[in-house]
Amino acid sequence: MDRPSSSICLNPSVSMSLDHIWAKSALPGQAAGQTLVEHTWNLLSRLRELARLRPGLPQHMQQPDLWNILFRAGLLHDWGKAATGFQAVLRGRARRWPYRHEVLSLAFVDWISRDLSTEATTRLAAAIATHHKDFAQVADDYLDVWDADDDPLDDMLAQMDVEDLRALHGWLAKDGGEWVERLHMRQYGVCLPQPPPWPQARAMLSPEGIRRHLKHIQQMLDAWNRRLYEAQDPDIPAPEMRAGVLLRGLLVQADHLASAESGPLPQPFWDVEEVLNRSGLSPSHLYPHQRAAANADGHVVLTAPTGAGKTEAALLWAARQRPARLFYTLPYQASMNAMYDRLLHLFPERVGLLHGRSVLTLFQRLMDTAYDPASAARAARNLRNLAGLSYYPVRVFSPYQMLKASFQLKGFEALLADFAEAAFVFDEMHAYEPKRLGMIVETMRFLARHYGARFLIMSATLPDPLRQVLTASLGELRRVQADDAVYRRFRRHRLWLREGDLLEQENLAQVAADVRAGRQVLVVCNTVARAQQVWQWARTRLDDIPCYLLHGRFNMQDRGHKERSILAAAGLRQGHRRPVLVVATQTVEVSLNLDLDVLYSDPAPLEALLQRFGRVNRMGRRPPAPVYVFRHIDPVFARIYAPGEQVKRSLAVLEDVLASGEGPGQVIDEAELQRWLDAVYADAILQQWHTAYHQAAGDFRNAFLGSLLPMSSNPQLSDRFDRLFDGTEVLPEALYDAYIEQKEGPAPLRASELLVPIRWGQYHMLANRGLLRPGTRDEPPVARVPYDAQTGLQIPISEP
Template identity: 55%
Template sequence: MLPPCQPQGLHHLWAKSPPPGSSAGQSLAEHTWLVLARLADLIHLRPYLPQTLGVPRLWHILFWAAWLHDFGKAARGFQQVLRGKARRWNYRHEVLSLAFVDWASADLEADEQILLAAAVATHHKDWHELDDYRTPPDEDSDPLPAMLEELDPADIPLLYRWIETCAAAWRDALDLRPCGVEIPSLPELRQAQAGLQPKSIRRRLQAIQQTVLEWEEQAYRAGSREEMAPVFRPAIVLRGLMIQSDHLASAGSDSLPARIEAVPALLAELRRLSQGSFQLYAHQQAAAQTPGSALLIAPTGSGKTEAALLWAAHQQPPRLFYTLPFQASMNAMFDRLNALLPGRVGLLHGRSSLALMQRLMDQSYTPQEAARLARQLNDRAALGYYPLRVFSPYQMLKASFQLKGYETLLAEFSEAAFIFDEMHAYEPRRLGMIAATIQFLTQHYGARFFVMSATLPHMLRRQLRQRLNDPPVLRAEPQLCRRFQRHRLHLLEGGLLDEENLQRICRSVQAENLQALVVCNTVQRAQQVWERLRSSLPPGIPLFLLHSRFCMRDRLRHENAILQAAGLGSRRQPLVVVATQVVEVSLNLDLDVLYSDPAPLEALLQRFGRINRLGLRPPAALYVFTQDEKVFGYVYHPREQISRTLDLLKERTARVRPNGLLLDESALPGWLDEVYQDSLLARWEQDFEASLQEFEENFLAALKPFHSDQALAGQFNRLFDSLEVLPEALYDEYIQAQEEYRYPDADRLLVPLCWWQVQRLRQMGVVMEGDERLPPVVRLPYDEILGLQLPGSGMTPSPPDADQAEDFD
């Protein structure tokens, strides 16, 4: 969309350098139009946000901040840099842009003028980074006079007439008159020119500083963050939307896609994709009619995802975030949602560029084309282009840690809807941080949350209801749960590595032509089981291995091979998949029988969900071994979770041997409540509450406008204790990919490890330290069949095999 009115005589003023292969840069007028167009998109997403924030003229203020934000680029020195005739300009263009704020602020109240000036001044740098312009050490060091001298007097009338002749047409073309955007009373040209003085810039800077100091004084006197959040929120959202509009325009984004459909249109699309077979269950119908936040408890395979999407469609939020803990499950959900809403779903996690690149290469793009397009898609997701994004809760926590750009995140989260899946995956301390952020966004940013699970323990359910103002709890009907009786549970004496039990697996697969899933609690056990089964199974039965200690290239090969042989809809053939906990949340499998190490009940229930997933076959056998190894305590802490689970399962199965216990899905939440009581419950609640309170006091209470805190970046990164290393066996291949500029191919050769594992490997002398071009190299065995093989003693990861699900940006 082109602007309806073209300013005269301004083509020589650029805002951006020429792109590769071009001699002309992007003009100031063109860039400004694009910023205003993206701002208009964001305004139309949340038309009533000014009333919510208590700033009725918010859209008017932002419109004029966006119009003026780059006027400082008219300086001769800045134009020389854009044309490649100078290396750098020693001043901040956004500070020079403040000289023009008087042109648009005559009709504004004093506090509104401060917001407009602050949006202009901080659209690149935090406020404290501009101190030298506000308070120079002496008159000779004052940069403002020299900056103003770089404005060409001939350009000033042209900039003035641009506003005078085009402002109304641009506003109306963007349909912003109904949103309260007005045309200001411009000063006369002579007065406008005379006002471009150092004192006018410094007056704006000092007014912003005075407001910041008043906020800090208020915060010091405030008794809680609840008092300050409404004070800070307008300025936080203002800066967030200003930066987002500018970044979207600079990235060349076109008009933002429409939000997700309302319930009738979404239902029609779900039925089309299912070829008319999609029918609403009662809990899905209830979700589609529920206003505000809600919890859902329903069996695996009963359409929880569809229920969540129907809930979101009923909310009609400006933005929807589908939140999952593991990169593998995020990738799978992205594929699923993109089929439903093509072109409107973004993927955002630490390795999302690589995941997107792989999908593009699967569509016959060349590696170069796939890498370029994947970067573009990933950037769009990060910039808030898509109405629906699949990401991890750690992306959400970035705002709480006040990392650079956090205001843009909070602006995006305003009035948004969040779907939380697989809440069981977080240990209590991280759950405390997530719950604190959920409460903060609900109370202060109008966000709504839909938390769903097949099993939601009572203590987590209670905490979520408290943080979400007692939302309704939706449940699948009892008769539906009875229809989902898909499993018979058996306990087997001994351990998975016992020769007798390994032979039992081989016999059942061969004799009954079964597809077996074998789940181990550690990578090393999975590698050992795979090697021993390989020597026992006949060559004609496929044997697969899946864990997190493969490089991405090899892991994707394993996953694709497994899906081709055992995915939903594949031809049934006997096989064995040996895996760690990654299988609980990644591949959409539907196998026949399970053999599993003992684990906490919620982890076992996730493993159960990979067996007879659709319930189309008679109840399938689930075998859980009873030997509780010491090493499991490093994986699942406290280890008492496992012993309590085994005690419960022994009690439940005692009366039904040898036929096994037919599982009633509706009874499983009650089982979890039995496990989590007494000392285990007290420990869980203590960790949760301590984390929540610490997070509220040290992070959420510290959120303030125009100021990021990079000192917290280290704490944020330590939450997600992962480092990527390069196996020595892949070193030559990595270097070759780097030298040929195939950087995504090089990244696909890295293996994730917990940071403390890398520390121990350093102590053992098997790590060659990296540099800017090379990650740490580990001198340990690696091959595409087994993955990276760590030394056996003391190297067990915690949490389990971590799949490095969380984001490690």
């Protein structure tokens, strides 16, 4: 914690008269709580660091007094805690204080606002009043007086000791300007006037003064709400709303960081030379597309083969932008975890991880070190909290974390402020279906236009309709593409289309023959049930050769063990190559850096097939590897890949490639992949894609982005946000005793490792068949279906 030296930061006489006023209760084992002065200093120190990250933000956002207003709000935000009743709560002498301390803090606004306009004073008051709760929750109790003899503001002011008021006044009069200098805030436009003389200042503290500020805030919010309602386009009122967003968002960030006692924020690493050194790269050995990315300003679309250094190119682009924050955005938890590990290795203590199970992921990483379970659990929660507090300069997360702001969930202003002047890297963008893509791209457009965000979208291939909507949304979009020499180097696969179903005996026999011949074979099925069937068949015929099964219906504990074993046997860094069989579902497309010899695959949309191809001969260090795609389309595939016509069109495109080229076994020219993809997205498929995308984007723009009123979250939208996730978790009945043992043991967090993700449709099916015991407050739902560490959860239907 940054405890200020009293001799430096406060006049000694003022310091002594304020030491008894706490802002935080004493921690266990400590005699005293954190003083109001200490907490305020910590908050303003964090505010200074946030300003240093974005020195040009006031000009870019057309709010020249932004840091000046925020500094004053931060200085006063907790002064209401000086009330004797609140101090009694902090010292454990009372259970609760029935008032809001931030409302009482408004009494002091007039002491530091005589040089401000009425509008600026109202924004200052609004930042203070809403640094904990939405304004509507504050206004309900204090805006109107129902009984003049029972005005809560009278009682609140009466609890301010006169000597404490004198001390607070002395703080401003003797040390306010000194704090501006000591914190180097004058360079950001911060100044602080002298408060009125004490008798006048004392007379200003009244219920009428507090209520005047509350009414002005209400009038400002009412005016903003009318602008939103009357606007035909959400972009019109957005700049005006931005004032409230940044004021509340940045103050909340600084307050939470100070309360977490996180210490100074880690500095970004935005130096091209540092990125090169940490990545083990030499300027003379960069690919042309990496050099182009390192010199590109603004929004970029980067296309290059898998394994051609796209991640390094993205980091070089980020270093060029020098953003306040970098968000590395991925669609799946497995790929997020892998990227977190990779970036953390490059930039220790500067990377955060944010997704629904990130606490558990961090706990597992810490348990692999010297931490005991209890310490690992505390440290994991602390790391997760810091990731959500704008602490780390780099964060790995999903776009759903970004969408939280658009859904106006509680704290959305802090999220939007965090995204201001940030850089975003979007990887695997092909993974989102058009409706969700509409929401994501609209949010990207909103952040780019109104908050100065910049985006790099990278992929081995990018469908042309997606490229078009990105260009329409982001405007100028620089294209960076690997050159012909890179594509010639990455000629890694030979393509065969096979008749029939992958599950037919003769086809499985070919799989077994390849494994017995010493090859490392990958089989990818479109459903868990099909993958389980292939693995059961193979393990009885290849009992002397390792056979692995990987899909999404394992619990976190078992899946982690499997992934580590598979990487050791068939990953990029494996030692001596030995025969192995890996049977997987779509999970293998994103989660593991595998490098096998042969692929057998169910038919799938072209983007998915290309991801599967990339798991064999990954770096192209061996002769082109065979990839076999089967032609049979099971009816269930249409429920997995909608519209189902995508799978048929993808097969037709591959047929045309072979017919117009060398025929079966033709080496894939990866420079042609974009043309293949454009052939898939044509005619009816293209029309369906455009219809779904544009309808979702338009609805989202009007219903969500068009209603972003600062200082007012919308809990009603929380359910709609939750519906974006088609899944929940259940506990297999076979693991119930182990779950209870973990919950009651020294590391209760480990109990969550035993839960298995399933889709909502599967959840309701199990419930309807009586195969699910509903969850309680203390226990998750229990699935009464078989589960073991080798096969995973066995749901009795042919579903993915």
